[in-house]
Amino acid sequence: MMDILKLDKVRKTYGKHVAVDDVSFDMPTGCIFGMLGPNGAGKTSLIRIITTITRADSGVVYLNGEKLGNKHPEQIGYMPEERGLYKKMKVGEHLIYLARLKGLSNKMAKQEIGHWFEKFGIEDWWSKKVEELSKGMQQKIQFISTIIHKPKLLILDEPFSGLDPINTNLIKDEIDELNKNGTSIIFSTHRMEQVEEICEHIVLINAGKNVLQGSVKSVKDQFKKNKFKVHYEGTLPVDVAEHFTITAQNKDAITVQLSAGNNSNDFLQYLLRHGLHIHAFNEILPTLNEIFIRQVGASTNS
Amino acid sequence: MDKLWLIIQREYLTRVKKRSFILATILTPLAIVLFMVVVSFILSYESGEVKHIAVLDQANILNKTIGKDEKNLYFHILDENLDSLKANFSKEKYAGILVIPPITNIDASKHKVYYYREDPLGLDVQGGVVDRIKNKLRDYKIKQLGLDEKNLRSLNFDIEFNPQPITNTKEEITSITTIVAVMIGGAMGTIMYITVFIYGMMVMRSVMEEKVNRIVEVMISSVRPFQLMLGKIIGVGAVGLTQVAIWGLLIPLIYLVVGLFFGLNMEAAPMDMEMANTAIDPEELEGMVVLAMQELSRQNWLMIIPLFVLYFLGGYFLYASLFAAVGSAMGDDLGEGQALTIPITIPVLISFYIMMVAVRSPHSSLAVWSSIFPLFSPIVMPARLAFSPPWWQIGLSIILLLGTAIFMVWLSARIYRVGILMYGKKVTFKEIGKWMFSRG
The missing domain is CATH 3.30.70 (Alpha-Beta Plaits)
Known part of the structure; x- marks a missing residue:
């Protein structure tokens, strides 16, 4: 099976600072892929390149074998570590807006939102304003907005930060289910116990470099x-x-x-x-x- | 393109649907009209108090009359002694005693009258009284000096300044052409100045909010930063046009309705005042108004309005994109970022002042060159349009403006895409300069 994501010598500098230093790795389709690294290692810079937010100075990113381009954002779902929504918008309108920006039709968007609202039991949130929701509730909306367009590649940057245990489990279950249905997931974190629990493959980034990669088993074998x-x-x-x-x-x-x-x-x-x-x-x-x-x-x- | 359209829609609809927008759009014309009503009411205010003034004509110039009695103001020409009048003042119903002393020197450039009172007269009443005495004294002088009144009247004249074109065009120029052009120019320049500021700032604030509440990273994982910025600028610009259009319709409408409802002759009231002060013949004034209306309708609106819109678009895009760039560079600290807006506000302010000079001397080299220079032209050139500047100037200035606007949008987009992802750093101009040349 083709790798969902392949990075070939990707490099990104900000002034003199090398944020991503010739990183190469492959991510097999359908796996949960842990992207590990200490704070400031370059994880977010790397994610921003994969999500087409920024462009690499050099090197190539392939998504599903194609060079990353303008149509790919519709196949990617990204939940940044620092989350945010338009506070004054109504939840329903907001989700439709984000879904349509990901290429969904108005009708499809409504249908999908209905599905997720039902699943999370939040049907009555449609016309609430985002600012009326608690932080945990906003996170749920953020999560829905990330996966509403059924992305092939889902990127979650510290998805559990700020979540209570109940919501953490809820999101964890959803991640599992999405993965079972074929979504490839990048899970970026520095919390190792979560990685061990969830991920099959990992890449370890430090100081902009890829220091380690492979399946969790092979990495452990390598270090046993x-x-x-x-x-x-x-x-x-x-x-x-x-x-x-x-x-x-x-x-x-x-x-x-x-x-x-x-x-x-x-x-x-x-x-x-x-x-x-x-x-x-x-x-x-x-x-x-x-x-x-x-x-x-x-x-x-x- | 689809996504740009979605962004424009959201930026437009969320603003237009806001209660504050609806209130501001409806309440502002109401407030303006209310203000005008109150002003005209104040100006047309007449105290209901009836005043009787005793007049002692010691100079004997009045001939038993001081002119028609005014509303609530009555003059009583008496043959009494000032001292006895003063002594009985509290018993009498007079508000005051006006004394015209005998005229000793008919050639004097100043004649004195005295007014004994408890309460001072209002300023306009006093002016009216002085005018009456002056007229009487003038008649008296004419008679005493043996002048011919008819000859004298011919000394009382005005000059009507009538500019005429040198070439034999159909264009008609009247005495009021320049005044109307100044009015149109000033109005257009001011509208331009205000809209650039209000809506440019709105774009800036909105960019900053998106950055601060972190939605921006989600957004630009779906659309290009350029699309987001452009969508916002266009959306807010459309909000501005909507608001201005509604005001343009509502203000005259409300004014009319209020006028009918309260039966206030609002136009007449301030003009009465004007007439009293400048002593313009009402008929002459009416003639001027008609002339001004003719002049307005004779303006080449088919040229002015499209050009105005073109300058509006150019100016708005130019400045709004700069405001967007600055908004993206600002952090959570609004006060700190305020310094970044200075380089944008200064050219806008300067062009506003140039505009005020330009309406007075529209063909001066300052006016000409600033109406071609793209940072000033959106405000200065509309002010000159009514003075029919040469076509080459309009053409050159439009090309330069549109070119600069496109360049600024492009440049701002380069700053924007870096700025919105930059947190927790104090941004300097040097840094912004680096962003322009950094790679996406």
Whole structure:
């Protein structure tokens, strides 16, 4: 399947400051793609290029295999981190306006808005003014406006910031459902636990550069340290420390770091040979958070 | 194109549907008419108080009459002694005693009269009294000096200044041509000045609001910044045209209705005053009004109105786009950004002052060159249009203005697209200069 998004050496400078420094990555169609990076790493600059808000100084962006152009905004839905609506407009009119700017007909727009209003149980909001709504309610409207035109690529910049847990779950469910229906989603954040929960692929941006990319699994594999944790019953052989490096140990569990020559089977066989009863055997993978901190920290130090 | 149209519609409709717009559009003409009514009422105010004035004609010039009695003002020519009159003053019903002392020197350039009173006379009443005495004294002098009244009357004349074209054109020029042209020019220049300011500022504020409440990033992920800016300028411009058009219809209408309803002869009242002061013969004035009307209808409106619209569009686009650029550069802090508007307001102000000079001397080199210079021409040239400037000047100035307007829209769009995404930085002119040349 063709990649929904492909960046080839995209570069953007503001004066002397290089905001995006030759970033290249591919985003497979239909995935939820985490764009990670510390504050000021260049995520927003990159997103603005993808959403055609600004243009790259050099490099090419392909959307669905086509060079990014003027007709593509209609296929993209973007919810910026800093959100805003016209406060004086009525909710219904506002959504129609934004939907029509994305190429929907008046009739289609009304139909879609009706659908979403029903889904969120907010049918009576149509003629309320935006400023009469609470902040959380405005976020819901903002979300609807972002997806009303059924974008192929949805870009969410810190979508959960400022949302209460109930609305967070609501939006999370919608993201899942959209993704199931084939929408590719870029999820930009610096909150790692959300990425681990939601994303299949990630790209890590730091200081304008793409430092890491791939599926969450492959990234973790790349950074795993051959660590295993065993829950057991019985007595460990006394000389276990001579064969394996123990990184943590308590009454009925032990974590070891295997050296390059050993694999997990060797360790397991060793334990079995000594008559231990194994309850659980896990590979300890690094969390994205650890990888993130390591990568970002490494590049800041260098 | 579709999207530009959507933006124009929104910018227009949200403003026109606002209660404040509807109120301002309807209430402003009402307020103006109310103001005119109140003014004319005040000017035509006559105190209902009846005044009797005792007159002691010691000079013996009155011949028992001081002219017709005015409304509420009666003169009583008495043969009494001033002292006894004064002594009985409180018993009598007179408001005051006017004493005309004997004339000792008929050649004097100043003659004195005395008025003994408790309450002062109103200024206009006093003027009327002085005029009466003056007329009487004049008659007296004519008689005493043995002058011929008929000859004297022939000294009382006016000059009517009649400019005529050198070439033998059909064009008729009357004494009032220049006055009417000044009026038309001044009105058009002022309308231009006000609209550029009001609606230019409206564009600026609106750009700033979009930036501050962050809707702008959502918007420009759907449309080009240029479309958003242009749509806003056109939409607000249409609001301006709507408002001016409604005022143009409503003000005369309300004026008429109010006039009928209250039965106020509103035109007559201020003119009476004028006549009293400048002593213009009412018939002559009527003649002037008719002449002015003829003059107005003789103006080449088919040329003036389209040109006015053209200058309006050029001037509005030029300045509104600059205001948009400044609005995009402003942050949340309005006060800090105010300095950025100065370079725009200064040329507008200067051209307003040049315009006021230009209506007085429309063919001076200041007027000519400023009506060609594109930053001034939208305000100065309309003021000159009624003076039929040469076609080459109009042509050159229109081409320059439209060219500059297009250039300014383009330039402002370059500033705008960078400015609207710039937050939390204090913007300097140097920085704005950099934006013009930065890449999208």
